[in-house]
Amino acid sequence: MSFQIPTGDSLVTFLKDFTGSSNDAEIKQCIYLSELSMRNIELPALRSDPYAVENIGVADEYGRVDIPTDMNKPILFFNQNGSTPSQTGPWLVYDRIGDRDIITQGMIAQLYLSPVNVPAVIRGKFSEVYDQYQFLPYLGEGALINLYYYKAWPLLFAPIDDEIVSTVGTVGTIAGAGPFTAQITGMTATTGLSVGSIITATAGTGSLGGGTGVRTVTSKTSTTVNFTSTGGTTPTAGTVTNIALLSNTGRTVETNPVLQTWAEGYVYSSLREYYIKRHNSDDAAIYQQKYLDAWNIVNDQNNLSKWSGGHTRLTSVWQPRQYRQYNIK
Numbered sequence: 001m002s003f004q005i006p007t008g009d010s011l012v013t014f015l016k017d018f019t020g021s022s023n024d025a026e027i028k029q030c031i032y033l034s035e036l037s038m039r040n041i042e043l044p045a046l047r048s049d050p051y052a053v054e055n056i057g058v059a060d061e062y063g064r065v066d067i068p069t070d071m072n073k074p075i076l077f078f079n080q081n082g083s084t085p086s087q088t089g090p091w092l093v094y095d096r097i098g099d100r101d102i103i104t105q106g107m108i109a110q111l112y113l114s115p116v117n118v119p120a121v122i123r124g125k126f127s128e129v130y131d132q133y134q135f136l137p138y139l140g141e142g143a144l145i146n147l148y149y150y151k152a153w154p155l156l157f158a159p160i161d162d163e164i165v166s167t168v169g170t171v172g173t174i175a176g177a178g179p180f181t182a183q184i185t186g187m188t189a190t191t192g193l194s195v196g197s198i199i200t201a202t203a204g205t206g207s208l209g210g211g212t213g214v215r216t217v218t219s220k221t222s223t224t225v226n227f228t229s230t231g232g233t234t235p236t237a238g239t240v241t242n243i244a245l246l247s248n249t250g251r252t253v254e255t256n257p258v259l260q261t262w263a264e265g266y267v268y269s270s271l272r273e274y275y276i277k278r279h280n281s282d283d284a285a286i287y288q289q290k291y292l293d294a295w296n297i298v299n300d301q302n303n304l305s306k307w308s309g310g311h312t313r314l315t316s317v318w319q320p321r322q323y324r325q326y327n328i329k
Contacts, residue, residue: 005263007254008156015270027270028157030277034269035155038258041265041295042073042150042302045257050078050148057147063139064132065147069194072152077126077133079145094126094135094145102127102134109136153256163245165192165199169225171206171237179230180209181218187243190220198246199227206238264294 005011008031015027048055048068057065079092097105102125125136135145166187175181184201193199197217201208208215213232217225225243229235259266268291275284 005259005266008259009254011156011259011263011266011270014267015274019271019274021274026277027274030270030273031266032155032157033273034266035157037269037291038265039152040072041258041262041298043258043261043298045261046072046151046153047075048147048149048151050076050146055147055149057133057145059135059139059141059143059145060132061141063141063143064129064134065139065145067128067131067133068147068149070151071149073150074148075150076148077145078148079124079139079143092122092124092137094124097125097127099127099129101125102129102136105136106134106138109138151257153258156254156256156259163192164242165189165245166243167241169201169240169243171208171235171240173237174235176228178234179228180235181226181228182208182235182237184225184227184240184243185223187223187225190222190225192245193217193220193225195219199225199243200246201240201243203236204239204241206236206240208240209233209235262294262298265291268294 005014011031012024012027015030016022016024019027021027050056055068057068059065074096077094079094105125122137126133128134133145139145166189169184169187172183172185195217199208199215199217203210208227209229209232211232213229215227215229215235217227219226268287271287272284272291275281275287
């Protein structure tokens with residue numbers, strides 16, 4: 001599939017040609033402001049694959065599952081009854097409730113017996129508590145939960161500086177022939193880094209490599225980071241300083257699923273921000289309306305269940321909303 005505006009740089013060029021502007025920085029600022037208004041959009045390209053390994057949550061010793069770092073909005077969570085899904089059940093499909101409700105209901109859950117004579121598909125509940133999901137009925141340690149959700153998406157031009165993660169580190173043995181792999185040890189912290197993060201560092205006796213190469217985190221501990229170096233010059237073993245998480249201003253993001261599948265949102269909202277900045281209220285209102293019309297078309301598809309990942313009724317498709325899941329002792 002091809003797109004008329006495939007990258008962030010192409011979008012900047014399009015908007016400059018359309019408006020007659022010659023100021024790249026101004027256009028990027030308008031794009032960033034427009035992205036803030038689109039951050040909750042729900043598009044098919046932003047849906048996770050609930051059967052992919054990376055989207056299956058594993059319950060800890062308390063029966064809780066970490067919220068994915070790229071989570072935007074849950075669609076549906078379910079439990080297929082173990083690592084080898086059962087074809088006969090029981091399966092659990094979870095409805096979202098409030099965080100206060102999940103805590104208070106969890107406090108009295110031990111007063112009830114497990115359900116008997118229930119359908120092969122059971123309706124459970126979940127909610128967010130701090131940075132984890134909590135479930136009812138309780139999960140045992142190691143239970144697997146399929147997470148189907150709308151993902152957050154990387155912004156094209158975020159106006160932030162590179163974030164220093166560790167002031168010191170030592171690059172170890174370099175392996176490979178391009179891409180290269182190596183480990184950084186002796187770091188003061190690795191907070192903020194995750195698999196896929198793009199990093200930089202100031203060379204000392206060692207380096208992460210130079211030129212136009214990209215250094216990507218593959219794994220980490222509290223004091224070490226493994227990374228790959230693709231393109232540019234070869235990394236060298238030795239000390240480095242100011243190991244940083246590269247910001248989007250470094251153009252680590254060339255495109256994203258929203259630009260690829262909903263370019264009209266980027267165009268109309270960016271033009272709205274441009275004309276607001278230029279104090280042209282008439283043109284700003286025109287493109288605001290175009291933007292709202294495009295957004296409403298997306299929402300209409302969601303409300304018709306074409307894109308929303310399922311029905312939009314308030315009651316469960318499995319059992320009535322007031323189904324009594326437990327029998328009192």
